[in-house]
Amino acid sequence: MNKPQRVTLFMQCIVDSCFPQVGEAMVAVLERQGLTLEYPADQTCCGQPAFNAGYRNEAARLARRFLDVFEDAECIVCPSGSCVHMVRHHYRELFAKEPRLLARAERVGARTFEFTEFLVDVLGVTDVGASWHGDVTYHDSCHLLRGLGVKDQPRALLAAVRGLNLIEMTRSDECCGFGGTFSAKYPEISEALLETKLANIQATGAGAVVGCDMGCLMHMQGMIRRRELPISVHHIAEILAGRQ
Amino acid sequence: MHSQTPLKYRELAAGAVKDSQLHRALGMMRDKVGRNAVNLYNQIAPGQDSRRAAKAVRSRIVDNLDVVLETLTENIRARGGQVYLADTGADAVEYCLQVARRHQVRRVVKGKSMLSEEICLNPALEAAGIETVETDLGEYIVQLKGEAPSHIIAPAIHYTREQVGALFAEKLGEPYTDDPPSLTAMARKALREKMLTADMGISGGNTACAETGHVTIVSNEGNIRMTSTMPRVHIVLLGIEKIAATLEDHDILLRMLTRAAAGQKISTYISYVGGPRLPDEPDGPEEFHLVLVDNGRSRILADPDFREVLHCVRCGGCLNVCPVYLNIGGHSYGSPYCGPIGAVFTPLTRGIGECSHLCQGETLCGACKQVCPVDNDLPRMLSLLRAKLADGDPKWDVLPQSRAAKLAFTAWSLVMSRRGLYDALRGLARMGQRLLPRRDGWIVRLPGPLGGWTRGRDFPPLAEESFGERWARRNRDGRDA
Ligand code: SF4
Numbered sequence: 001m002n003k004p005q006r007v008t009l010f011m012q013c014i015v016d017s018c019f020p021q022v023g024e025a026m027v028a029v030l031e032r033q034g035l036t037l038e039y040p041a042d043q044t045c046c047g048q049p050a051f052n053a054g055y056r057n058e059a060a061r062l063a064r065r066f067l068d069v070f071e072d073a074e075c076i077v078c079p080s081g082s083c084v085h086m087v088r089h090h091y092r093e094l095f096a097k098e099p100r101l102l103a104r105a106e107r108v109g110a111r112t113f114e115f116t117e118f119l120v121d122v123l124g125v126t127d128v129g130a131s132w133h134g135d136v137t138y139h140d141s142c143h144l145l146r147g148l149g150v151k152d153q154p155r156a157l158l159a160a161v162r163g164l165n166l167i168e169m170t171r172s173d174e175c176c177g178f179g180g181t182f183s184a185k186y187p188e189i190s191e192a193l194l195e196t197k198l199a200n201i202q203a204t205g206a207g208a209v210v211g212c213d214m215g216c217l218m219h220m221q222g223m224i225r226r227r228e229l230p231i232s233v234h235h236i237a238e239i240l241a242g243r244q
Numbered sequence: 245m246h247s248q249t250p251l252k253y254r255e256l257a258a259g260a261v262k263d264s265q266l267h268r269a270l271g272m273m274r275d276k277v278g279r280n281a282v283n284l285y286n287q288i289a290p291g292q293d294s295r296r297a298a299k300a301v302r303s304r305i306v307d308n309l310d311v312v313l314e315t316l317t318e319n320i321r322a323r324g325g326q327v328y329l330a331d332t333g334a335d336a337v338e339y340c341l342q343v344a345r346r347h348q349v350r351r352v353v354k355g356k357s358m359l360s361e362e363i364c365l366n367p368a369l370e371a372a373g374i375e376t377v378e379t380d381l382g383e384y385i386v387q388l389k390g391e392a393p394s395h396i397i398a399p400a401i402h403y404t405r406e407q408v409g410a411l412f413a414e415k416l417g418e419p420y421t422d423d424p425p426s427l428t429a430m431a432r433k434a435l436r437e438k439m440l441t442a443d444m445g446i447s448g449g450n451t452a453c454a455e456t457g458h459v460t461i462v463s464n465e466g467n468i469r470m471t472s473t474m475p476r477v478h479i480v481l482l483g484i485e486k487i488a489a490t491l492e493d494h495d496i497l498l499r500m501l502t503r504a505a506a507g508q509k510i511s512t513y514i515s516y517v518g519g520p521r522l523p524d525e526p527d528g529p530e531e532f533h534l535v536l537v538d539n540g541r542s543r544i545l546a547d548p549d550f551r552e553v554l555h556c557v558r559c560g561g562c563l564n565v566c567p568v569y570l571n572i573g574g575h576s577y578g579s580p581y582c583g584p585i586g587a588v589f590t591p592l593t594r595g596i597g598e599c600s601h602l603c604q605g606e607t608l609c610g611a612c613k614q615v616c617p618v619d620n621d622l623p624r625m626l627s628l629l630r631a632k633l634a635d636g637d638p639k640w641d642v643l644p645q646s647r648a649a650k651l652a653f654t655a656w657s658l659v660m661s662r663r664g665l666y667d668a669l670r671g672l673a674r675m676g677q678r679l680l681p682r683r684d685g686w687i688v689r690l691p692g693p694l695g696g697w698t699r700g701r702d703f704p705p706l707a708e709e710s711f712g713e714r715w716a717r718r719n720r721d722g723r724d725a
Contacts, residue, residue: 013660016711017670018704023711039715042663050653052608054630058657065661093624146610171279175567179607184696186254186605191700192261192571193607222701225686 001075001111001122006036008073010087010112012080013045014214015235022214025241026079026115029128033119040069048086051094052180060094067091067104075122076112079237080213081144084114089147114144116212116236120153127160130242135165135206136234139197139220140173141213154212154236161239167204174200178219194223201231208232210239250601257572257605269401270570277507278564281615284503298500299619301493302555309545312454312489313536319457323519325532329484333363333539340365340446340479341372343533347477349443351375353435355383355471356461357448358396358558359481359537361580362593365446377438379467381431388415394574396560396581397505402573435467445471445529447517449482450501451557453494458518459534460494462502462511472517478529480517484536485545485554497557500617504559540593547639549628553588555618560585562612562622568605577602584612584622588629596632596642603629667712674706 007030015023030037047062066087070076078084091105119125138158144150151173158166177183177193197220201209209231211217221233260266288294305312317327330336344352352374360366366387369376378387382400386393388411393399400408409422418430447468449459459480461468472478488494502508521528544550563569563583574582579590579602587606591599603626612622634653636644644650659665680687686702689695697703709717 011711017706020707020709020711020714024714039712041712041716043712044660044663044666047657047660050657052627052630053649053653054627054632054634055650055653055657056631057635058653061657062660142607142609142611146614173611175607175609175611177567177607179609182604182607183701184694186257187696187699188254188258188261189568189572189605190607193567194701196567196571218704219701222686222697222703225684225702226688226700 003123004035004075006038006074007118008070008076009037009039010043010046010070010076010078010083011039012078012083012214014218015079018218019214019235022079022235022237025235025237026077028241029115029119029130029237030077032128033123033125038073040073043069046083046086048083048090049180051086051090056094059090063087063091063094063105064101067101067108070108070112071104073108073111075118076108077115077118078112079115079235080215081114081117081141081148081150082213082215084112084117085143085147087112114148114150114212116153116157117148117150119240120156126156128157128240130160130240131162131164132239132242133163134208135167135204136208136210136239137167137169137201137204137206138172139169139176139201139209139211139216141211141216142173142175144212145173150212154210157236157240158210164239167206169200169204169206171200176216176219178216180215183219191223194219198223198227198229198231202229206231208234210234210236212236250604252578253576253601253605256576256578260572260576263402263573265404266402266573267571269404270564270573273395273398273401273564274570277505278561278615280507281504281561281564281617284507284509285500285617287509288499288503294496294500295617295619298496298617299555301488301496302557302618303552305487305489305493306485306545306551306554308489309485309487312487313484315489316452316454316457316487317534317536319454320518320532320534323457324522325519325534327534327536330535330537330539333537336363336481336535336537336539337365337368339533339535340481341368343477343479343531344369344372344374344444347443347531349374349477351377351438351442352444352446353377353379353439353442353471353475354445355379355447355468356450356463357446357481358393358580359448359483360446361392363481363537363539365481377435377442379435379439379465379471380463381428381465381467384431384435385411388412392575392580394582395563396558396583396585398560402575436470439467439470439474442471442475444477444479445473445475446479446481447471449480449486451494451497452482452487453489453491454487455490455494456518458516460498461515461517462498462513463515464506464508464512466513468515469513472515473527473529476529477531477533478517479533479535481535481537484538484541486557497618501557501559504557504561504615504617544592550588550592550625552620553585553592553622553625555620556585556589556616557618558585559617561615561617562620565611565615566606567609567611568607584626585620588622588625591629596629596637596640597645600633600645603633663712667710670706670710674708677705 047059051059088109095101
């Protein structure tokens with residue numbers, strides 16, 4: 001893909017409704033790259049929650065709508081790997097038997113990027129001029145890592161942040177136990193996975209954990225707050241926007 | 245027949261997540277085997293592609309299963325073996341019982357068969373008055389304990405050596421020790437005696453080769469060699485899908501299997517069996533039977549969406565990297581096949597509705613797909629099983645599972661398809677959430693089905709202003725300024 005001038009923002013619904021500051025941080029980073037940003041005001045959700053729970057007709061309703069809203073965008077950027085995985089890969093599954101929708105989904109999917117993937121692979125940038133002081137550890141979100149193959153990009157971006165020291169945790173690629181409705185349906189299991197994750201984070205001694213997906217991050221933060229653990233949780237955009 | 249309900253699954257899992265000894269044992273599998281499997285695949289030429297090569301081999305075989313099965317059958321019959329195709333688990337059990345009756349069998353020694361767990365063979369043999377002894381050390385331990393295996397490859401992984409010591413002291417009348425070599429020696433002594441006096445051997449097969457007409461059984465303890473050659477009669481139980489067409493395919497799969505299963509380049513023993521003893525041979529059974537078991541597999545074969553699950557070589561690799569399995573252990577699943585493969589295979593053979601807890605009790609993290617030696621896309625199939633539960637599917641005899649959930653998702657998707665409606669509702673919810681108990685801004689108790697989340701975790705509140713609203717304000721203010 002050529003370097004675009006204009007970027008269309010696709011906000012994960014969790015970011016839109018619960019963590020707008022993450023969206024604004026992403027905006028700040030992208031604007032510093034000299035890009036013109038657009039935000040289609042009638043976007044909502046890509047349909048992933050319904051898809052993962054098995055409600056495919058409901059997911060398809062939102063997927064069709066997503067295509068309508070984003071069809072004309074030249075380049076779409078999202079602060080969540082799992083939403084991009086949904087658009088890029090699961091839409092194909094949803095529309096496998098509808099050739100016209102499938103073709104549209106493929107076109108849009110090929111132009112949709114996760115935030116760190118976009119910075120590193122499309123713009124070719126790793127140093128965004130950010131600074132942040134302290135030790136952090138990075139959590140690999142499952143869909144970002146295994147769905148999109150994004151592993152090195154966020155690490156390269158973090159490595160270039162002045163003052164930031166990245167400490168890898170044990171099994172950073174192990175699931176935090178979120179899994180959408182799974183987390184509420186099977187809380188005992190979900191919490192057990194999360195406890196392991198938090199123990200691995202704490203073992204690094206870092207005071208902060210960084211990730212690229214608010215789904216996992218709100219899950220981790222949920223238990224961190226409940227247990228009053230001394231760890232702060234950040235979306236990578238917040239770090240790259242130079243905030244602390 | 246084992247059965248399991250969603251509630252029972254939660255209950256067993258809730259107990260298992262607190263079992264630190266279980267986690268230590270499973271953690272060893274994870275670190276020593278699970279997480280190294282991929283490195284081991286990469287050492288095989290053609291390196292990175294070995295999983296894809298194995299997948300291609302498996303899919304070619306499964307797509308031509310009728311021909312492959314026929315070739316295997318012909319070759320085994322030509323050597324004097326008998327082949328029986330069992331439609332159901334009950335058919336397979338009945339056949340084994342008939343053979344046992346014909347030979348007036350009083351004692352059976354067994355080895356390496358998850359399939360016999362699937363079809364519940366042991367209880368049937370015992371009910372017929374036939375003593376049935378597992379000869380795999382791990383399986384022997386769980387049998388003495390009166391339990392089911394908790395791992396496809398390492399059935400007694402959930403025991404410490406102290407527990408095994410106590411068990412042997414109690415059941416074998418030996419003095420207590422927790423020294424592994426001494427324990428192994430005790431089991432060996434007890435099992436040798438059984439093997440020497442058994443009338444019939446029953447084993448599973450890891451794979452078979454149609455071209456040569458033999459079944460391949462890998463083991464690390466040598467018990468299979470004795471089980472398959474010492475008793476007068478030998479029966480091999482094999483799922484109809486576990487066959488390689490050619491010797492070349494067979495070798496590719498075997499190399500992947502041992503790496504995935506135990507982190508080994510090759511296992512200690514490999515037995516090739518395919519017929520009774522020939523006149524000039526010193527040992528081997530007088531009669532040899534191969535029971536090919538369908539038990540729901542042709543139904544899977546007929547569905548292009550799920551056919552892929554038949555590529556599985558039952559290495560157990562996906563268990564060793566599955567964070568859910570590693571926390572809840574095999575027994576929580578209530579099925580001989582546990583972990584990610586069990587979560588897909590068991591519902592397809594036992595009923596998707598009946599096994600809804602298996603379809604839904606996973607996070608779809610994808611670790612299983614990444615490690616599988618035949619690149620099985622288990623997350624895709626899990627998600628598809630959920631779709632069948634959501635909307636029902638007459639072809640699979642599934643009824644829609646929850647009207648409330650369906651209604652909720654339909655309503656949600658309708659709201660989400662109009663930004664105006666979504667904004668309006670979010671405004672209402674923002675006011676409503678003031679009624680929920682909070683601490684430092686985050687919600688500590690959610691109502692209804694979401695309550696599970698706040699059992700041990702706080703939940704983020706809706707922001708005062710959404711990103712969309714902030715963006716609109718920024719643009720407005722920007723213009724005004
Ligand atoms: S699905 Fe793959 S990893 Fe799991 S048991 Fe089967 S072959 Fe092994």
